[in-house]
Amino acid sequence: MGNVIGIGASPKRKEDQRFLTGRGNYVSDIKRPGMTAGVFVRSPHGHAVLRGIDKSAVLAAPGVIAVLTGEDVAADKLGSLPCGWGISDAQGVPMKEPPFPMLAQGKVRFVGDMVAFVIAETPEQANAAAELLSVDYEVLPSVVGVLEAVRPGAPQLFDDVPNNICCDWELGDKAAVETAFRKAAHVAKLSLVNNRLIGNPMEPRAAVAEYEPGTDRFTLWTTSQFPHVVRFLMGALVLNIPQHKLRVVAPDVGGGFGVKQFHYGEEAVITWAAKRVHRPIKWVASRSEGYVSDRHGRDHVTEAELALDETGKFLAFRVNTLANMGGYLSTFGPNIPTNLYGPLLGGVYTTPAIYCNVKVVFTNTVPVDAYRGAGRPEATFVLERMVDVAASEMGIDRVEIRRRNMIPKEAYPYQTPVLVQYDSGDPMGCLDGALVAADVKSFGVRKAASASKGKFRGLGYSTYVEACGLAPSRFAGRLGARGGLYESATVRVHPTGQVTVMIGTHNHGQGHETTFAQIVSEKLGVSFEDVDIVFGDTDRVQFGMGTYGSRSLVVGGAALSKATDKVIVKGKKIAAHLLEAAEVDIQFEAGKFSVAGTDRIKTFEEIAGAAYVPHNYPLEVLEPGLEEQAYYDPVNFTYPGGCHIAEVEVDPETGTVTLVNYTAVDDVGTVINPMIVEGQLHGGIVQGVGQALFENAVYDESSGQLLSGSLMDYCMPRADHMPMMKVATHSTLCTHTPMGVKGCGEVGTIGSPAAVINAVVDALSHLGVTHVDMPATPNRIWRLLQNASLPVAAE
Amino acid sequence: MQISFTLNGRPTTVDVEPATLVAELLREQLHLTGTHIGCDTSQCGACVVHLDGLPVKSCTLLAPALDGATLLTIEGLQGTSGSNQLHPMQEAFREHHGLQCGFCTPGMLMTAVALATEKPDLTEADVRHGLEGNICRCTGYQNIVVSVMAGAAAMNAAKGE
Numbered sequence: 001m002g003n004v005i006g007i008g009a010s011p012k013r014k015e016d017q018r019f020l021t022g023r024g025n026y027v028s029d030i031k032r033p034g035m036t037a038g039v040f041v042r043s044p045h046g047h048a049v050l051r052g053i054d055k056s057a058v059l060a061a062p063g064v065i066a067v068l069t070g071e072d073v074a075a076d077k078l079g080s081l082p083c084g085w086g087i088s089d090a091q092g093v094p095m096k097e098p099p100f101p102m103l104a105q106g107k108v109r110f111v112g113d114m115v116a117f118v119i120a121e122t123p124e125q126a127n128a129a130a131e132l133l134s135v136d137y138e139v140l141p142s143v144v145g146v147l148e149a150v151r152p153g154a155p156q157l158f159d160d161v162p163n164n165i166c167c168d169w170e171l172g173d174k175a176a177v178e179t180a181f182r183k184a185a186h187v188a189k190l191s192l193v194n195n196r197l198i199g200n201p202m203e204p205r206a207a208v209a210e211y212e213p214g215t216d217r218f219t220l221w222t223t224s225q226f227p228h229v230v231r232f233l234m235g236a237l238v239l240n241i242p243q244h245k246l247r248v249v250a251p252d253v254g255g256g257f258g259v260k261q262f263h264y265g266e267e268a269v270i271t272w273a274a275k276r277v278h279r280p281i282k283w284v285a286s287r288s289e290g291y292v293s294d295r296h297g298r299d300h301v302t303e304a305e306l307a308l309d310e311t312g313k314f315l316a317f318r319v320n321t322l323a324n325m326g327g328y329l330s331t332f333g334p335n336i337p338t339n340l341y342g343p344l345l346g347g348v349y350t351t352p353a354i355y356c357n358v359k360v361v362f363t364n365t366v367p368v369d370a371y372r373g374a375g376r377p378e379a380t381f382v383l384e385r386m387v388d389v390a391a392s393e394m395g396i397d398r399v400e401i402r403r404r405n406m407i408p409k410e411a412y413p414y415q416t417p418v419l420v421q422y423d424s425g426d427p428m429g430c431l432d433g434a435l436v437a438a439d440v441k442s443f444g445v446r447k448a449a450s451a452s453k454g455k456f457r458g459l460g461y462s463t464y465v466e467a468c469g470l471a472p473s474r475f476a477g478r479l480g481a482r483g484g485l486y487e488s489a490t491v492r493v494h495p496t497g498q499v500t501v502m503i504g505t506h507n508h509g510q511g512h513e514t515t516f517a518q519i520v521s522e523k524l525g526v527s528f529e530d531v532d533i534v535f536g537d538t539d540r541v542q543f544g545m546g547t548y549g550s551r552s553l554v555v556g557g558a559a560l561s562k563a564t565d566k567v568i569v570k571g572k573k574i575a576a577h578l579l580e581a582a583e584v585d586i587q588f589e590a591g592k593f594s595v596a597g598t599d600r601i602k603t604f605e606e607i608a609g610a611a612y613v614p615h616n617y618p619l620e621v622l623e624p625g626l627e628e629q630a631y632y633d634p635v636n637f638t639y640p641g642g643c644h645i646a647e648v649e650v651d652p653e654t655g656t657v658t659l660v661n662y663t664a665v666d667d668v669g670t671v672i673n674p675m676i677v678e679g680q681l682h683g684g685i686v687q688g689v690g691q692a693l694f695e696n697a698v699y700d701e702s703s704g705q706l707l708s709g710s711l712m713d714y715c716m717p718r719a720d721h722m723p724m725m726k727v728a729t730h731s732t733l734c735t736h737t738p739m740g741v742k743g744c745g746e747v748g749t750i751g752s753p754a755a756v757i758n759a760v761v762d763a764l765s766h767l768g769v770t771h772v773d774m775p776a777t778p779n780r781i782w783r784l785l786q787n788a789s790l791p792v793a794a795e
Numbered sequence: 796m797q798i799s800f801t802l803n804g805r806p807t808t809v810d811v812e813p814a815t816l817v818a819e820l821l822r823e824q825l826h827l828t829g830t831h832i833g834c835d836t837s838q839c840g841a842c843v844v845h846l847d848g849l850p851v852k853s854c855t856l857l858a859p860a861l862d863g864a865t866l867l868t869i870e871g872l873q874g875t876s877g878s879n880q881l882h883p884m885q886e887a888f889r890e891h892h893g894l895q896c897g898f899c900t901p902g903m904l905m906t907a908v909a910l911a912t913e914k915p916d917l918t919e920a921d922v923r924h925g926l927e928g929n930i931c932r933c934t935g936y937q938n939i940v941v942s943v944m945a946g947a948a949a950m951n952a953a954k955g956e
Contacts, residue, residue, distance in 0.1 A: 012889050012890065012892075013889070013892070015897070016888070016889045016894060016897075017889075018897070019894055019896075019897025019900050020873075020881060020885040020888060020889060020894070020897075020900060020904070021829070021869065021870065021872075021873050021881070021885070022827070022828070022829015022830070022868065022869035022870045022872075022901050023829065023870075024829075024897050024898075026828075026831070026898065028822075028828075028831075028832070029822075029828035031826075199932075200932055201896070201898075201932055202831075202833045202839060202841060202896065202898040202899045202930065202931065202932050202933075203831070203833065203896070203898040204832075204833065204834075252896075252897065253896065254831070254833075254896045254897065254898025254899075255895075255896040255898060255932050255933055257932065284832075286834075286835045287833065287834035287835050287836065287839070288835055288836075508896050509895035509896030509897070509933045510895070511895070675892050676892070678892075678938075679892045679895060679933075679934060679938055682934060682935035682936075682937045682938065683895065683932075683933045683934050683935045684935075685935055686935030686936065687932070687935075710834075710835070710836050710838075711834050711836050711838035711839060711930070712836050712838060716930050716932070717935075717936075718926070718927055718930065718936075719922070719923040719924075719926035719927065719929075719931075719936040719939065719940060720920075720923035720924050720926070720927060722923075722935065722936055722937070724919070724937060724940075725935070725937055748935075
């Protein structure tokens, strides 16, 4: 055996050596013989008719090999970029699903919509030539906000989508909610905006494509979180390339956060073009290009109402949301503000009746899709803001109103009125833990200290739950998923006992190479160093749905666990033969097969050797070799959650909000590697803090121009924005995943925006402020203070 | 034009177009792809290298500026202490989980080494302020800050030996 490092340990990461020494292998690092450079020409207009494109000047430019446009796509009869989810309205009428051509045809619908692809010998030549493309646009009025898009007379993106409404979706018992509201002692109301975000993984998207005429095979290297899904969607539905003739590789990927879990038009165009020009092509997005083409996130406008009895018990919750889809439906687009939003509106509370209506709306903006948390941060923000508003209006302490409504630990499994059944949880335990960790008892002292410096200090809570581990396929299918959501793993034991795992999830920062190796090391008793994890290549990995929705450990880890179990089962058969014992008498523990009650043993290495050198081996009943595969389809979502407490200081002179303390106590189920889980929580929290305090994607209303189109204009969290965070876990075990895991990738981003904004509102509540929209920038706070301070000054 | 400079300890002469950025020269001509390009506005810091011992964003520097200079990239950091071991700052990032996807890491490391060289007794506030020009989207910076403090302490200890 050797150096077994199992579940609960924090070994240093296997992947770090290459990243620390500059030897990662990202798509933009790839060079192929004879490689050319591709550049996309994108629409500078939010909304326009494409009257014609004149390629001649581009074709005459130095080094240009080809120019492709929507007409070429149409001539080759290629498919539209597919949407992976089909939702319906209350009457069962399917959503409007207009085509999304990979290069624009007839019209452009957002700034950044792709108009042409220019291929030249060098990137400089391609860029210079692209400037020469003559496009005749008939510019139309743009509409970028959801409120404006559904108004009568608004610009219409598609002829057959009246009022720009893709789908008028609903969930819950509307009548029961209305009845409850009639009985309510108090009704709290809240209007809010969930700000539009841009994911900004540090590695911009990129792709390299190559066609081999000798084998008629295509290879696409792409910055993707799910290469097998890209192969399926692009090969089967867009380019008509048989699956066995298409290899998709997603090597090291520099962060995803959802932005890289869609099938993008660029991938299809470059793969199609590689065959047309018979040369490899490389495209690397600039950051500015990413801003107008990476799918955006969030962008909701919401009206919410909470009905309460006289003791502050929640009777019913009603939510009406307009959700921005952008100019076309992206891969998961319509699923995010509906199926990943409505079912989370119960939160950790016993609210008996919930109704949610979401109008999914097209606008002249970049398509909106999943961004870390995806639907669940939006739901948590509405609910946790609503709870604070209700507490304040009824004069009940914010912690007390949460306690009065929380699902008690012993009530799990808990069926909510909005589809989902939570299998396990202890929200009260997380809350109690966080209250202590955040030293809430002494908050008054800290508030007084801030006041003595002329600053307003506030404390904010977010007690939340999310649904992740996407997803039980049958359940997802009923909700509109057009694919399965299982995961697969192959455990290949080599003749010498080392192990290679092929898994369908994708590692782009989450530490899978380490966490999954720990699972194998523990289960098979092999050395941690003797396990390698392979992912991200459709030629090496059997199949897989990739990484998103905090699913990798929950669903992929379960498949891996099942596959290792199968290895052990086969190993026992081999051991029984070699040890001349009955199979039922063979035990496997710590890397050794033994006959129960004896000292007769065979090591894992000996069994692996016997499987590949089957001289003394039961060949009549057992195949040689030691390699097992498992697919795992979860029976339910998992429901991580917890309590986040933010503490802020507001400077009334400048409106600057400073996050001074942050505490999170989260229930993520079994923790395989505490170091990695902590890192995931840190990163997730700061992305949520970014939404609450800094980040905002802003469009100019009339022209449809993206105003926050660079890192100079879109404020990302930086090192000096943050205090040291306190994070801890308070875990209950998931009852239906093999290892009790729940997932931890998104919890930070889901819990934190509400905690931060609740703290900001608390800091300003003495001025009569009841709500602050995100991001709480100095400008926004300063304006609020100018308006709020007048009556106070008059007192 | 032809330029000569010292690259990771080795004399190097290359022919470049004068408009070539140092980041492009490294990545495309010299095949040193550890220096990353994460933006087009000199904001992200993934491309930081050391020019004559000082940290610079190589996406904003033209190749002719290298003539006669000494350049250190992430590929040269390992082994700068004489052996082929990881630099104490690289070791600290590994020890304290100061990286996730790895894309910002080369720039973070080069900035961190420069910070620790410039001011041996770094405070947390110094580190946070010093990393203003390097964006990380994965880690929330916490473990990077911890890593830089630990790496700086290890560099000091090594100096004292």
